[in-house]
Amino acid sequence: NIHLIEKPPQEHDALIATLPLEPVYERPFSIGHPLRLYKGVWMGEKILRGTLVMQQCFKSRPTDIFLASFPKSGTTWLKAMIFSILARANCSLDTHPLRSLNPHQCVPFMEVEFATGRSKIIEVIPSPRVMNTHLPYFLLPDSITDSSCLIVYVWRDPKDVLVSMWYFVQKILGGPDKIATFDQFYEFFCQGVDTFGPIWNHILEYWEESRRRPEKILFLKYENILQEPVKYAKQLARFIGCPFSETEENQRVVEQIVELCSIKKLKDFDVNKDGDRVMSSMDVRISKGYFFRKGEAGDWKSHMTQEMAERLDTLIKEKFKGSGLQI
Numbered sequence: 001n002i003h004l005i006e007k008p009p010q011e012h013d014a015l016i017a018t019l020p021l022e023p024v025y026e027r028p029f030s031i032g033h034p035l036r037l038y039k040g041v042w043m044g045e046k047i048l049r050g051t052l053v054m055q056q057c058f059k060s061r062p063t064d065i066f067l068a069s070f071p072k073s074g075t076t077w078l079k080a081m082i083f084s085i086l087a088r089a090n091c092s093l094d095t096h097p098l099r100s101l102n103p104h105q106c107v108p109f110m111e112v113e114f115a116t117g118r119s120k121i122i123e124v125i126p127s128p129r130v131m132n133t134h135l136p137y138f139l140l141p142d143s144i145t146d147s148s149c150l151i152v153y154v155w156r157d158p159k160d161v162l163v164s165m166w167y168f169v170q171k172i173l174g175g176p177d178k179i180a181t182f183d184q185f186y187e188f189f190c191q192g193v194d195t196f197g198p199i200w201n202h203i204l205e206y207w208e209e210s211r212r213r214p215e216k217i218l219f220l221k222y223e224n225i226l227q228e229p230v231k232y233a234k235q236l237a238r239f240i241g242c243p244f245s246e247t248e249e250n251q252r253v254v255e256q257i258v259e260l261c262s263i264k265k266l267k268d269f270d271v272n273k274d275g276d277r278v279m280s281s282m283d284v285r286i287s288k289g290y291f292f293r294k295g296e297a298g299d300w301k302s303h304m305t306q307e308m309a310e311r312l313d314t315l316i317k318e319k320f321k322g323s324g325l326q327i
């Protein structure tokens, strides 16, 4: 609704302009908005703008569900899953909204909505609302962390996150010659210079919070969901308070939802094909197809030397040490 869209907020721009900028390189490694270092986190300027407004203004509802993730960790997939689990009573599979809408059009991305003056759209969504965020836990608005809202967190092997991000940025910038080389990208990632990086802090914080409040934060791993999607779809449904009934299980509703949300199926819908089906997100043109690439575990093997993989693994293991979390 056009009447709900306001001018993008600018009240924090002076502060943002004073923050450290990403290292300058001959070819960029972020998607067009320079990264700024805010409280130890690298964030695109506009996302940061949205974040600061959101921290001040966002009012959660007790029934809200947040999908939190580091970018390229399975956000699109989990958006589709949560959305279709919640909407299953009202949506037939033949005319399902996911056939004509990209999952990102079904579940709003909070920082972007706030950055683009569209926060009122979030206010008018009926409960229970589902929204996603890439913010680290400590930057979430108090209205979320002090509430009874549910958070689903999905994480993924950082090596595959890095590969996935490299391709995503490459597509947005217009090809492999427009982006930093994979080796440069890797070096920055290992230094934590990446949108919402460092990745290890992001994962660890949600992990620790999920151990403190397991009934409020569900901590899932992309690779595990790939292996047993039906099991995790059921776990998701229980967690968000709408478990599958025995009748539904007998009618194989879980399997149907899993299939609808599979990358093979989603990628095939016209709406998700590369080309003109673009979501304009803060001056960046993102084709809806860019969110679907391989959807596999272990693609890093085709991009990294064994030495690079071991170095990144060692770094992550070192960061996770003592937390009980294994990669």
Ligand code: A3P
Pocket: 069, 070, 071, 072, 073, 074, 075, 076, 077, 160, 163, 164, 165, 167, 261, 262, 263, 264, 266, 291, 292, 293, 294, 295, 296, 299
């Ligand atoms: P790859 O680039 O490794 O293929 P995000 O949604 O957080 O941006 O993550 C994008 C990654 O999730 C991409 O990984 C993409 O292919 C994968 N993905 C998207 N939809 C998926 C689905 N339905 N099932 C599994 N993986 C999916």
